[in-house]
Amino acid sequence: MNYDTYASNAVELAIDLANVDRDVDAWPVDFLRAHDEWFSPGSAREFSPEESQAAGEIADLVRAVALAQTQPEVLDRLNALLSRARPEPYATDHDGELHLHYTPDEAPVLDQMTTTVAMGLSQVVTQHGWQRLGVCSAEGCEDVYVDTSRNASRRYCSNTCASRSTVAAYRARQKT
Ligand SMILES: [Zn+2]
Numbered sequence: 064m065n066y067d068t069y070a071s072n073a074v075e076l077a078i079d080l081a082n083v084d085r086d087v088d089a090w091p092v093d094f095l096r097a098h099d100e101w102f103s104p105g106s107a108r109e110f111s112p113e114e115s116q117a118a119g120e121i122a123d124l125v126r127a128v129a130l131a132q133t134q135p136e137v138l139d140r141l142n143a144l145l146s147r148a149r150p151e152p153y154a155t156d157h158d159g160e161l162h163l164h165y166t167p168d169e170a171p172v173l174d175q176m177t178t179t180v181a182m183g184l185s186q187v188v189t190q191h192g193w194q195r196l197g198v199c200s201a202e203g204c205e206d207v208y209v210d211t212s213r214n215a216s217r218r219y220c221s222n223t224c225a226s227r228s229t230v231a232a233y234r235a236r237q238k239t
């Protein structure tokens with residue numbers, strides 16, 4: 064999987080959305096600001112309460128795809144996510160490189176987000192396999208990840224979780 068040349072990094076947006084801590088009331092604004100580059104310059108970086116609710120559902124759908132254990136499950140969940148997307152793609156070189164945007168600049172920011180997430184995730188799944196998605200193996204961490212390693216050997220959401228687990232395993236061995 065040559066991730067650097069992969070047509071879109073949109074799957075990262077999907078993963079970040081699935082891992083958002085939604086106990087924080089201001090999460091939608093924080094999320095939109097932290098991923099500012101994904102949204103058209105003119106669009107408002109906020110959701111109405113209904114849109115926040117919908118965004119949370121999209122996050123749950125992404126997580127559900129990552130947690131799926133079988134291909135039929137993946138298909139069901141991915142299609143549920145895709146049914147929320149409103150793709151209206153166009154090609155652009157606004158940053159100097161020719162690439163696709165999945166929604167027009169004037170689309171509501173929720174549609175921009177939902178569509179980008181759904182398209183990014185489904186491209187990775189259909190091109191690279193749903194086994195590329197997983198949930199962190201570290202104790203106490205439920206974050207999902209996309210495995211971009213060459214040999215598909217990833218088990219943790221982050222280096223932090225990987226080293227924390229290595230240390231814990233080492234300590235457990237010392238005890239026995
Ligand atoms: Zn762009």
Ligand SMILES: [Zn+2]
Nearest residue numbers: 199204220224
């Ligand atoms: Zn983790």
